[in-house]
Amino acid sequence: MKTYKIIIPVLLSIFFYSCEKNIDKEKPSIDLSIQDAFPVNCDTLYFGEPFNFIALFTDNVELGSYSIDIHNNFDHHSHSTEVIECSLDPIKTPVNPFLFIEDYDIPAGLSAYQTDTSITIPLGDETGNFDEGDYHFFISLTDKEGWSTQKGLSVKILRR
Amino acid sequence: MGILSNFSIAQTYYELSGTVVDENNEPLTGATVLLLPVKKAAITDANGVFSIKDLTKGKYTIELSFVGYNTLIDTIVLEENKKYKFQLDVSSLSLQEVVVTDNYSETRKNEVSLNIEIVNDDYLKQNLGGSLMSSLDRLPGVSTIDIGSGQSKPVIRGLGFNRVVVVENNIKHEAQQWGDDHGLEIDQYAVNNIEVIKGPASLMYGSDAIGGVIDMKNKNIPAENSYGGTIDLTGKTNNDFWGSSVSLYGREKWFFADIRATLLDYGDYKVPTDSVDIYSYRAALYKNHLRNTAGKEQNLHFSFGIIQNRFQSQFHFSNINSKNGFFANAHGLEPRNVDVNLHDKSNRDIQYPYQNVNHFKIINSSFYRRDKLKLEFDLGYQRNFRQEWSQYVQHGYMPATFPDNLFFNPDLERQFDKQVYSANVKSYYQLSSRIQLNLGINSEFQDNQIDGRGFIIPAYKQLVLGGFVFAKHNFSDKSLIQAGIRYDYGNINIKEYFDWFPSPIVETGDTIMQYLQRAAKIKRNFSNFTWSIGYNYNPEKWSYKFNIGKSFRMPIAKELAANGVNYHHFSYEVGNADLSPEISYQFDVGIEYSSSKFAIGTTPFLNYFSNYIYLNPSSEHDRLYGNGNQVFYYTQSQVFRYGTELHAHYKLFKSLQIGIIGEYVYSEQLSGAKEGFTLPFSPPPSAIFNIKYKKPKTKFVENAYLSIDYRITAPQNNIVPPEEPTDGYQVVNLGVGGDIVYKKQKVNISMQVQNLFNTKYFNHTSYYRLINVPESGRNFILNISIPFSGKIKQKVN
Numbered sequence: 001m002k003t004y005k006i007i008i009p010v011l012l013s014i015f016f017y018s019c020e021k022n023i024d025k026e027k028p029s030i031d032l033s034i035q036d037a038f039p040v041n042c043d044t045l046y047f048g049e050p051f052n053f054i055a056l057f058t059d060n061v062e063l064g065s066y067s068i069d070i071h072n073n074f075d076h077h078s079h080s081t082e083v084i085e086c087s088l089d090p091i092k093t094p095v096n097p098f099l100f101i102e103d104y105d106i107p108a109g110l111s112a113y114q115t116d117t118s119i120t121i122p123l124g125d126e127t128g129n130f131d132e133g134d135y136h137f138f139i140s141l142t143d144k145e146g147w148s149t150q151k152g153l154s155v156k157i158l159r160r
Numbered sequence: 161m162g163i164l165s166n167f168s169i170a171q172t173y174y175e176l177s178g179t180v181v182d183e184n185n186e187p188l189t190g191a192t193v194l195l196l197p198v199k200k201a202a203i204t205d206a207n208g209v210f211s212i213k214d215l216t217k218g219k220y221t222i223e224l225s226f227v228g229y230n231t232l233i234d235t236i237v238l239e240e241n242k243k244y245k246f247q248l249d250v251s252s253l254s255l256q257e258v259v260v261t262d263n264y265s266e267t268r269k270n271e272v273s274l275n276i277e278i279v280n281d282d283y284l285k286q287n288l289g290g291s292l293m294s295s296l297d298r299l300p301g302v303s304t305i306d307i308g309s310g311q312s313k314p315v316i317r318g319l320g321f322n323r324v325v326v327v328e329n330n331i332k333h334e335a336q337q338w339g340d341d342h343g344l345e346i347d348q349y350a351v352n353n354i355e356v357i358k359g360p361a362s363l364m365y366g367s368d369a370i371g372g373v374i375d376m377k378n379k380n381i382p383a384e385n386s387y388g389g390t391i392d393l394t395g396k397t398n399n400d401f402w403g404s405s406v407s408l409y410g411r412e413k414w415f416f417a418d419i420r421a422t423l424l425d426y427g428d429y430k431v432p433t434d435s436v437d438i439y440s441y442r443a444a445l446y447k448n449h450l451r452n453t454a455g456k457e458q459n460l461h462f463s464f465g466i467i468q469n470r471f472q473s474q475f476h477f478s479n480i481n482s483k484n485g486f487f488a489n490a491h492g493l494e495p496r497n498v499d500v501n502l503h504d505k506s507n508r509d510i511q512y513p514y515q516n517v518n519h520f521k522i523i524n525s526s527f528y529r530r531d532k533l534k535l536e537f538d539l540g541y542q543r544n545f546r547q548e549w550s551q552y553v554q555h556g557y558m559p560a561t562f563p564d565n566l567f568f569n570p571d572l573e574r575q576f577d578k579q580v581y582s583a584n585v586k587s588y589y590q591l592s593s594r595i596q597l598n599l600g601i602n603s604e605f606q607d608n609q610i611d612g613r614g615f616i617i618p619a620y621k622q623l624v625l626g627g628f629v630f631a632k633h634n635f636s637d638k639s640l641i642q643a644g645i646r647y648d649y650g651n652i653n654i655k656e657y658f659d660w661f662p663s664p665i666v667e668t669g670d671t672i673m674q675y676l677q678r679a680a681k682i683k684r685n686f687s688n689f690t691w692s693i694g695y696n697y698n699p700e701k702w703s704y705k706f707n708i709g710k711s712f713r714m715p716i717a718k719e720l721a722a723n724g725v726n727y728h729h730f731s732y733e734v735g736n737a738d739l740s741p742e743i744s745y746q747f748d749v750g751i752e753y754s755s756s757k758f759a760i761g762t763t764p765f766l767n768y769f770s771n772y773i774y775l776n777p778s779s780e781h782d783r784l785y786g787n788g789n790q791v792f793y794y795t796q797s798q799v800f801r802y803g804t805e806l807h808a809h810y811k812l813f814k815s816l817q818i819g820i821i822g823e824y825v826y827s828e829q830l831s832g833a834k835e836g837f838t839l840p841f842s843p844p845p846s847a848i849f850n851i852k853y854k855k856p857k858t859k860f861v862e863n864a865y866l867s868i869d870y871r872i873t874a875p876q877n878n879i880v881p882p883e884e885p886t887d888g889y890q891v892v893n894l895g896v897g898g899d900i901v902y903k904k905q906k907v908n909i910s911m912q913v914q915n916l917f918n919t920k921y922f923n924h925t926s927y928y929r930l931i932n933v934p935e936s937g938r939n940f941i942l943n944i945s946i947p948f949s950g951k952i953k954q955k956v957n
Contacts, residue, residue: 023836025879064779069788072560077497077553081440094560101556101788103781140790146777146833146881148790150439150730 028059028143030151034114039137042086044156047098047130050120057113057141063106064142068119072097073134073154086154088134098130098157121157132158176236177211178244180204180224186383188248189467191226197637198593203529205469206384206414221637224248273642273694273707275750275763275805277302277356284348285910285943286867286895288394292348296374298869300805300821301358301763303843307927308453309399309429309936310484311343315925316358317765317803318825318842319371322716327365327375329476329523331540334580334606338617338718340927341728345480345519345544346376347459349392349405349422353377358805359748359765360711363644363692366602366626370711370744378476381467382411382418388949398914398939399454400508401426407461412952417464424457427507428485431934432920436489438931439730443489446504450933454510455484473526478519485514490931491550491727512571513550519543532590540582548573548727552613556725556787557663566660568611573727575611580604591631598630598644608717610657615724616733618657618679620717624650643693650714654682654721663784676785678723682737688712703761705750715739719773719794725787729882729930732786733775736794743770757811764804772799775840776833777881797832799839801825815854822847826878837880841925844876844886855898862906864898876924886929889921908945915939 032040034056045051057063074092098121106113124130137153180191187208194201195212198220202210217239225231229248236242277299289295293304293312304312305320314324326333326344328351335345357373365373382388387410394403405422428449435444445451458481465474488498491513503511520543527536552570554560562570586600606622630644662673692709722735745768752761773796780791803825811817824845827838848871855864875888897910918938922929 025877025885065781067781067783067788067790071555075553094554097554097560099557099560101783103783103788138788140781140788142777142779142781142790144779146779146790148777148882152441 024061024143024145024147026060026143027147027149028057028063028141030139030141030149031056031058032151032153039153039155041082041084041153042155043153044158045121045135046158046160047121047132048123049160050118053115053117053119055115055139057106057115059111059143059147061111062108062144063110063113064144064146065103065105066115066139066141067103068100068117069138069140070098070100070121070135070155070157071138072099072131073136074131076134081150081152082154086156088154089156092133095131096124096127096129098135123159129159130157132156172216173213174215174217174238175211175213175241176215176220176222176238176244177209177242178246179208180210180226180246180248181208182229182248182383185247186386188226188229188383189381191224191229191248194223194225196221196223199634199637200590200593206467207469272357273640273696273705274361274748275301275358275705275765277358279354279356281352284351284354285908285945286865286897286912288348288910288912288941288943289914291343292346292351293344295348296354296356298821298848299356300807300823301803301825302356303823303925305340305841305925305927306923307341307343308450308455308484308487309401310424310426310455310457310482311341313337313340313343314374315841315843316356316372316374317823318801318827318839320841322368323371323713325361325365325369325373327373328521329376329378330525330536330538330584331521331523331542331582332365332368332604334542334578334582334604335517335519335544336546336576336578338716341486341548342515342517342546345482345517347405347420347422347457347461347478347480349403349407350378350420350459350461350478351376352380358763359707360692360709360744360746360767362648362690362711362713363628363630363646363709364600366646367624367648367650367688367712367714367741370713370742378418378461378463381416381465381472381474382409384411384413385952386411386949387952388947390948391946393944394942396426396939396941398936399426399429405459410952411467414467415464416467418462420459420461422457422459424455425508426456427454429453430937432918432937433934436932436934438490441489446500447507448937449504449507450487450928451498451503452485452488452511452514454508455482456510457482470530471526471528473524476521476523476525478521480519481517483510483514483516485510486728487928487931487933488513490928513548513573515549516547518545520545534588536584536586536588538582538584538586540580542578542580542582544576544578544580546574546576548575548612550727558613558661568613570613572612573614574616576617577609577611579607594634596632598628598632600628600630602626613660614727615657615659615678616722616726617718618721619655620652620721622650622652622717624648624714638698640696640698641694642696643691645689645691648686648688648690648712648714650686652682652684652686652714652717652720654679654717656681665784678785679721680737682721684715684720684737686714686741688741688743701753701755703750703752703754705748707746707748709746711744711746713742713744713773715741715773722794723785725789726792728927730789731777731792731882732782732789733792734785734794739773739794739796740771742773742796744768744772745770758809760806760808762804762806765802767801769799769801771796772829772839774799774829774832774834778833795832797834798830799827800830801827801839809850817852817854819850819852820847821850834880838878840880840883842876842878843925844874844888846871846873848872860900860902862899862901865896867895869893869895873921882930883924884930884932886922886924889919891919891921892916906947908943908947910941910943910945912941913938914941 137155139151142148180188191204204210291312293314303315306312354376361369361373389408392405403424407420409418430448461478463476523540550573582604589597626648628646632642657679659676664671694707697704722733747766750763776795806822809819852867871891876886894913900907
């Protein structure tokens with residue numbers, strides 16, 4: 001019977017199969033302490049100006065992908081993952097807040113990768129200029145196996 | 161016990177009849193009478209009367225059992241028609257012992273070839289946890305997935321959610337079992353008897369019973385012309401819990417009724433830590449309170465029925481209503497800042513985010529019995545209505561300010577409205593003195609509607625039909641073989657769903673705003689053929705069980721069509737419309753030795769899934785549907801599992817007993833993206849060492865007990881993303897109690913100290929483990945139960 005054909009080899013294999021197999025149990029990491037890392041907590045970005053997102057990603061095996069999400073923190077709903085607290089503007093109601101969501105690939109086979117991603121924040125959209133103020137800069141990183149790490153930064157986006 | 165006998169005319173075949181009464185000489189209805197070695201059984205009728213016909217001359221062993229009473233075993237010699245009167249004593253045994261020693265359970269266990277545990281309400285009182293399921297956590301092979309202090313889901317040998325079937329009054333309990341953030345909608349005070357089947361039981365319970373079954377029954381039918389009730393009061397220090405449940409019952413000759421009301425109210429629970437690290441975010445706690453985990457519950461039950469010699473029918477109505485908060489810092493698309501002034505003002509208020517659950521049930525359970533035939537009919541209607549509320553926060557491409565032209569409240573995060581209709585027919589037929597034949601049909605129709613601003617599962621309609629044949633054959637009075645087959649058919653119709661807000665889609669360089677389709681219209685049909693065969697051998701003090709079977713589970717709507725963000729795990733979950741039904745093969749063994757002083761038993765199992773449905777964390781992120789979150793895909797993989805439970809106890813003295821309960825389970829994925837990894841929420845090996853002192857009778861206290869549990873749990877390093885390894889821990893729990901008797905009034909008191917040393921530890925299978933929330937600190941629990949009863953005066957004719 002098919003069942004036994006499966007069960008018996010499986011049974012035998014447990015005894016020869018050690019429990020500690022070579023599987024990846026480590027999360028990747030986001031390093032913002034490198035020189036030139038940008039943005040870091042409490043940095044300021046400007047509407048209408050491009051900037052380069054620079055961070056060092058590392059993993060014990062192989063990196064997967066990352067995403068960046070920038071959304072308003074006008075209601076102070078979010079705090080950063082960093083030790084230093086930034087000074088926030090008073091709570092306000094969003095009128096035309098800026099929103100940015102993007103996912104990025106990391107070239108295959110890398111266990112360390114320094115990003116140099118150019119991001120432009122437009123001045124506004126068809127409804128008008130974007131709101132200045134406190135924003136939340138959220139980075140999510142995965143490795144090939146599906147482990148993940150997040151970092152959340154408090155930034156200000158202003159008009160120069 | 162008193163025996164009265166009558167003589168009558170001798171014949172080739174004889175009849176054994178009699179009456180079974182309780183300690184007050186009141187007839188016991190529904191007591192089981194078993195005659196060995198012929199294995200003929202009867203059940204006492206409304207007047208406590210039974211009869212077994214067509215018996216030949218000879219020596220028989222008669223066994224009389226009734227839940228809550230000591231089983232009576234006696235030898236009788238039948239040389240003519242005889243009539244006996246049997247009196248059963250109230251059982252002072254409770255299943256609080258390390259090993260279930262109740263005779264009723266023993267008999268039942270010897271007749272079932274899967275491994276089972278049986279508990280009664282004494283056990284529940286003495287081990288009262290935050291919820292019904294956490295009270296069962298102590299049983300070998302049973303653990304829970306907890307969410308806060310009052311919510312937990314059953315896990316049997318590492319399998320939970322839709323892989324465990326919960327049955328209440330013969331009808332499968334249906335809610336949103338897939339969700340990891342709410343518990344079972346069952347009133348723990350209303351449950352009197354629970355049977356836990358460890359292992360796949362699809363044969364009798366259908367799809368979903370692939371991991372096991374928790375089958376519970378409400379109160380037994382009261383004796384004729386009696387009334388009574390119970391007042392239960394419970395308090396817990398950790399979360400300032402108070403609970404009260406009051407029940408009343410009564411029965412005249414053939415009509416009986418029962419009513420119960422339960423009120424629970426609790427505050428935020430306390431954990432032995434000042435702050436928790438939610439992923440990389442640290443959230444400070446105020447006075448060790450896990451912010452906003454307070455809750456309350458209001459339950460009502462009403463049942464009534466008629467009882468006749470051959471026919472019995474009972475209606476159960478129940479409504480379970482609960483409202484409870486979620487840990488405020490860890491809800492939404494990212495760990496959140498909370499308004500501490502608002503949240504920390506009171507530890508009893510329930511602020512956003514919270515959920516409201518209402519579960520309404522009507523069940524009719526009837527049976528008809530005639531000679532060798534018993535027919536059972538069960539009909540059920542359930543409505544599970546659940547809402548999750550949280551402040552409207554724009555995420556992804558939702559508008560920053562909520563438009564005022566929509567048909568739902570902006571703060572309604574999710575709503576599920578599920579109506580379930582069930583109908584079961586079962587027949588038991590005694591084919592010959594050694595063969596019993598069972599036939600059954602189960603059917604269920606589900607209609608699930610959704611609402612709210614977030615999408616995770618679609619609306620759907622689902623129909624499931626199944627039929628089974630099952631036979632038991634006693635080779636001798638010591639050995640029994642049972643085998644059965646089952647066929648199931650199911651279909652599911654998933655409704656399509658579009659976002660209520662547009663998202664920017666980039667197509668050939670242009671960005672257009674479009675309402676995303678989250679779920680497509682899906683129609684799937686499933687059918688499956690399952691089987692099971694088992695053998696029991698019970699010589700003297702030993703018991704051996706072997707069972708092998710195939711079980712299956714239909715994919716649920718979430719697995720087929722999820723497409724949204726999980727607000728608790730900050731992940732984006734995607735269903736797979738092409739999933740096939742999960743198939744599992746399991747081999748179970750049970751070996752037990754038991755004497756009056758010493759008992760030991762082990763229940764190993766081997767299990768293979770050809771296509772376990774698994775939510776696989778991928779390396780991808782998704783901008784459009786997933787709001788930039790990591791993507792989790794439903795996939796299928798081969799899984800191999802094995803494990804065992806072990807229990808032993810030894811009576812040092814008449815009143816002092818030591819014991820141990822241990823459990824171990826190992827799981828491994830043999831194929832797919834996570835080959836070599838375990839399954840999520842794998843319970844670590846654990847053992848409970850127990851010392852129990854019992855004193856059946858002192859001057860004022862009856863059934864006094866003192867019990868110490870020392871629990872050792874090993875570390876769990878066998879993990880799968882996004883889990884973290886969990887350290888081992890050691891916890892001491894104390895229990896003390898008894899019945900205080902004053903004149904004729906009895907007051908049952910059960911006290912517990914859980915986590916005596918206020919140890920900070922993490923439970924690997926806790927839902928809050930991922931965000932580093934430790935388990936509850938020290939908790940004093942007091943339960944006072946006051947039963948009362950009396951006789952209804954009968955009119956003199």
